[in-house]
Amino acid sequence: MQDYIPPKKEHWHGRTSDAELYLHEKVELKTISKIEKSKSTFVLLGYACDEGVKRNQGRIGAKGGPLVIRQALAKMPNHLEKNVSLIDAGDIICPNGDLEKIQGALAHLVYELLQKNTIPILLGGGHDIAYGHFNGIKKHLMEANKRPSIGIINFDAHFDLRTDDQGPTSGTPFFQIANENEPFHYLCLGIRSDANDKKLFQTAQESDVTYVEKNTFRIQFTKEINTWIRAFMEKVNHVYVTIDLDGFSSAYAPGVSAPSPLGFSPDIVLESLEIIIASGKLISLDIAEMNPKFDIDNQTAKLAASLVHTVIHSEFP
């Protein structure tokens, strides 16, 4: 496949030990066809594409996202049990701007990873990653059930519910999913009224979107937020989590296409992830909008890598 780059050893560096103390020593590099069926395997797949951001008039650079997240993760300590595997499966790329094709290719690879019972962790790339990612999950679940029940939990400043009448962009993925899926289960955490216009709030209302605005998505309201997340998850059988790094305050995440000075803090995201993972419904996860061009001292890459580190070290029921 010309839009796929196999994993590379040179992307994984750090301190060395004789006991797999670091993740670059633990990670296995495998192309997707070589990955075996296993329940306790996390697979990293990069979406090195910022075509959707470009089309959405954003600041390009997110195609470099997967590499810097890997490089930060490589140096982090490995506390994984021996029976848990971490695999890097390489990157999807978008060399000629054919976003629709790349989203289709991504959906196919996600489908293959889920057929192998692994837990995909996708690294972006623009938030158009969500459309391909969701379709891969859907294809996999449709083999068992014609109408799978999938809830999307998006940590984001934005709804990303723009219409796709001019084609897909990083601002349209959830509009596309809403249009093609009935019912549409979508929970947004961290929405900012200074980053979404009236039409987007109206589309959210018409599509029955549940959302928590940024002023409420704070650690002080953990109890209430946990109740809302649990209530949302009750309605669905599977949960797909997508974390748009631009939802974090730019004090934590300057390296994104559309920064949020008044965004949320990592602590409430970690609390929420704990509840979601403990539910046993998390099927797949991605981290989107990492843009190394605007990062400062690798803070955003390290934040993204720490989120991956937290997820892979969590107990999956």
Ligand SMILES: N=CN[C@@H](CCC(=O)O)C(=O)O
């Ligand atoms: N994926 C990002 N989407 C945002 C970008 C906002 C911006 O460029 O300021 C959106 O379209 O609303």
Ligand SMILES: [Mn+2]
């Ligand atoms: Mn966003």
Ligand SMILES: [Mn+2]
């Ligand atoms: Mn987004």
